Amino acid sequence: xxxxxxxxxxxxxxxxxxxxxxxxxxxxxxxxxxxxxxxxxxxxxxxxxxxxxxxxxxxxxxxxxxxxxxxxxxxxxxxxxxxxxxxxxxxxxxxxxxxxxxxxxxxxxxxxxxxxxxxxxxxxxxxxxxxxxxxxxxxxxxxxxxxxxxxxxxxxxxxxxxxxxxxxxxxxxxxxxxxxxxxxxxxxxxxxxxxxxxxxxxxxxxxxxxxxxxxxxxxxxxxxxxxxxxxxxxxxxxxxxxxxxxxxxxxxxxxxxxxxxxxxxxxxxxxxxxxxxxxxxxxxxxxxxxxxxxxxxxx
Amino acid sequence: xxxxxxxxxxxxxxxxxxxxxxxxxxxxxxxxxxxxxxxxxxxxxxxxxxxxxxxxxxxxxxxxxxxxxxxxxxxxxxxxxxxxxxxxxxxxxxxxxxxxxxxxxxxxxxxxxxxxxxxxxxxxxxxxxxxxxxxxxxxxxxxxxxxxxxxxxxxxxxxxxxxxxxxxxxxxxxxxxxxxxxxxxxxxxxxxxxxxxxxxxxxxxxxxxxxxxxxxxxxxxxxxxxxxxxxxxxxxxxxxxxxxxxxxxxxxxxxxxxxxxxxxxxxxxxxxxxxxxxxxxxxxxxxxxxxxxxxxxxxxxxxxxxxxxxxxxxxxxxx
Numbered sequence: 069x070x071x072x073x074x075x076x077x078x079x080x081x082x083x084x085x086x087x088x089x090x091x092x093x094x095x096x097x098x099x100x101x102x103x104x105x106x107x108x109x110x111x112x113x114x115x116x117x118x119x120x121x122x123x124x125x126x127x128x129x130x131x132x133x134x135x136x137x138x139x140x141x142x143x144x145x146x147x148x149x150x151x152x153x154x155x156x157x158x159x160x161x162x163x164x165x166x167x168x169x170x171x172x173x174x175x176x177x178x179x180x181x182x183x184x185x186x187x188x189x190x191x192x193x194x195x196x197x198x199x200x201x202x203x204x205x206x207x208x209x210x211x212x213x214x215x216x217x218x219x220x221x222x223x224x225x226x227x228x229x230x231x232x233x234x235x236x237x238x239x240x241x242x243x244x245x246x247x248x249x250x251x252x253x254x255x256x257x258x259x260x261x262x263x264x265x266x267x268x269x270x271x272x273x274x275x276x277x278x279x280x281x282x283x284x285x286x287x288x289x290x291x292x293x294x295x296x297x298x299x300x301x302x303x304x305x306x307x308x309x310x311x312x313x314x315x316x317x318x319x320x321x322x323x324x325x326x327x328x329x330x331x332x333x334x335x336x337x338x339x340x341x342x343x344x345x346x347x348x349x350x351x352x353x354x355x356x357x358x359x360x361x362x363x364x365x366x367x
Numbered sequence: 368x369x370x371x372x373x374x375x376x377x378x379x380x381x382x383x384x385x386x387x388x389x390x391x392x393x394x395x396x397x398x399x400x401x402x403x404x405x406x407x408x409x410x411x412x413x414x415x416x417x418x419x420x421x422x423x424x425x426x427x428x429x430x431x432x433x434x435x436x437x438x439x440x441x442x443x444x445x446x447x448x449x450x451x452x453x454x455x456x457x458x459x460x461x462x463x464x465x466x467x468x469x470x471x472x473x474x475x476x477x478x479x480x481x482x483x484x485x486x487x488x489x490x491x492x493x494x495x496x497x498x499x500x501x502x503x504x505x506x507x508x509x510x511x512x513x514x515x516x517x518x519x520x521x522x523x524x525x526x527x528x529x530x531x532x533x534x535x536x537x538x539x540x541x542x543x544x545x546x547x548x549x550x551x552x553x554x555x556x557x558x559x560x561x562x563x564x565x566x567x568x569x570x571x572x573x574x575x576x577x578x579x580x581x582x583x584x585x586x587x588x589x590x591x592x593x594x595x596x597x598x599x600x601x602x603x604x605x606x607x608x609x610x611x612x613x614x615x616x617x618x619x620x621x622x623x624x625x626x627x628x629x630x631x632x633x634x635x636x637x638x639x640x641x642x643x644x645x646x647x648x649x650x651x652x653x654x655x656x657x658x659x660x661x662x663x664x665x666x667x668x669x670x671x672x673x674x675x676x677x678x679x680x681x682x683x684x685x686x
Contacts, residue, residue: 204624
């Protein structure tokens with residue numbers, strides 16, 4: 069009995085969630101694959117020193133071999149190096165844009181749910197309007213209008229990265245806002261919030277330290293899924309030729325460059341495509357596992 | 368019922384106004400000037416440029432500009448394409464049927480696959496069929512359409528040589544042969560879109576059927592001695608599909624997104640490929656027109672799903 073108590077004393081909310089998450093085998097597999105990709109892309113280029121842009125027409129469209137583990141593309145550039153460099157950008161865009169989307173979504177949802185009234189109506193009308201817009205055409209439109217001038221102003225790479233992150237993050241927050249608002253509406257009626265009101269907790273403190281922690285599980289799950297959404301959107305834009313410039317090999321851009329080589333060098337298409345697919349799949353599994361782990365009804 | 372229809376349609380109007388505001392805001396905020404080309408042209412004197420600006424009202428307050436722009440859009444005056452000098456509306460009108468055909472038929476195929484798959488995997492929860500269907504749904508949901516499209520081309524065009532890679536609207540033959548050619552060329556674009564859609568829809572159908580399966584009226588139906596298949600088809604599925612209709616409505620924007628990519632891969636001459644081409648040639652009137660068309664399509668289809676929801680579920684209508 070004593071031993072049981074001692075063990076329970078160590079169990080916190082997060083360790084419980086982690087315990088639950090570890091039971092979800094596919095989620096664990098997803099987490100391993102995703103972690104592997106992140107580490108490989110972050111550290112890989114330091115270990116694997118072959119440059120990503122060394123053109124060698126004598127060795128173009130080679131299949132996987134000893135010297136080039138994943139083969140070469142039509143200009144004889146090493147595919148492994150390109151996939152690693154491209155992964156940095158794709159993953160970085162996904163993660164940064166996810167955080168941006170979460171911050172905007174949480175702020176709007178929290179304000180909307182906490183204050184209610186006219187603010188709520190206005191913010192939710194805006195959210196609904198943005199949800200009902202066709203996402204990809206809107207993305208294309210914004211990139212089309214703003215990309216060139218930003219590129220001129222702050223450089224081609226930083227400009228594209230900034231546009232991508234802002235636009236993708238800025239169009240990812242609507243589901244989060246709705247979710248946080250719904251959570252806040254139900255939390256608002258709880259007794260401990262009433263108690264907090266009675267002791268005079270100011271609104272900001274109320275939102276941040278009393279209400280947000282109880283809405284966190286939903287935010288975390290939608291955050292994980294948002295990374296997948298952003299990576300897909302970025303690679304779609306790059307695949308349509310409207311994302312990153314050609315010497316900036318994100319996974320979508322690699323596919324765009326490779327799509328005419330299908331008949332000659334299928335590996336050039338299959339490798340970046342598989343990277344996108346595996347990343348998105350593993351993130352979706354992680355999201356599934358998180359949803360199960362953070363659902364208090366399950367414990 | 369008429370009241371419900373009218374009310375729902377009226378809700379669509381503010382949405383359209385909102386969309387036009389967003390579109391106009393993007394154009395207004397966009398750096399650059401439609402006259403920047405003229406400004407660099409030494410043959411155009413500055414007085415003429417000023418006169419042109421005044422004619423087009425570029426120096427008026429933004430709200431007046433918006434009002435003028437919105438009325439001309441509403442009247443069907445969407446401008447003229449910079450590159451082909453054809454009215455934008457005519458260009459879009461000519462390509463819209465192809466897009467709607469591809470989107471519509473893939474939606475149909477997706478429903479034909481997804482509803483039985485979802486129902487079976489819910490009724491036989493945790494069976495091998497359920498596992499298979501759930502796994503496929505997860506894979507299909509994570510496979511980006513541009514990658515499936517390329518994989519299909521690799522397998523069916525490059526390796527097997529069964530299907531043509533490029534979609535064309537001027538097929539030279541007629542009669543049954545025309546149908547055959549049409550089916551062959553539409554197979555891959557439709558399959559790519561249907562795969563993606565059915566994965567998502569099947570997940571929702573499964574969840575929704577699972578919820579209904581344990582309700583009291585299902586137990587009553589069984590207690591009456593109805594056969595299992597009758598219980599499932601008449602009592603469970605009919606009620607489970609009501610929330611699915613909402614999901615279908617929410618999916619509409621993503622279908623058009625998928626269609627845009629597919630059109631680009633298979634070179635389907637729809638509005639999506641026109642959009643990409645116009646973007647690459649900086650044909651702004653066409654780009655704006657197509658964006659607005661997509662928005663209108665999304666609003667119309669969402670409205671249709673809403674109305675369908677009302678027809679299926681009387682409780683919604685009277686609220």
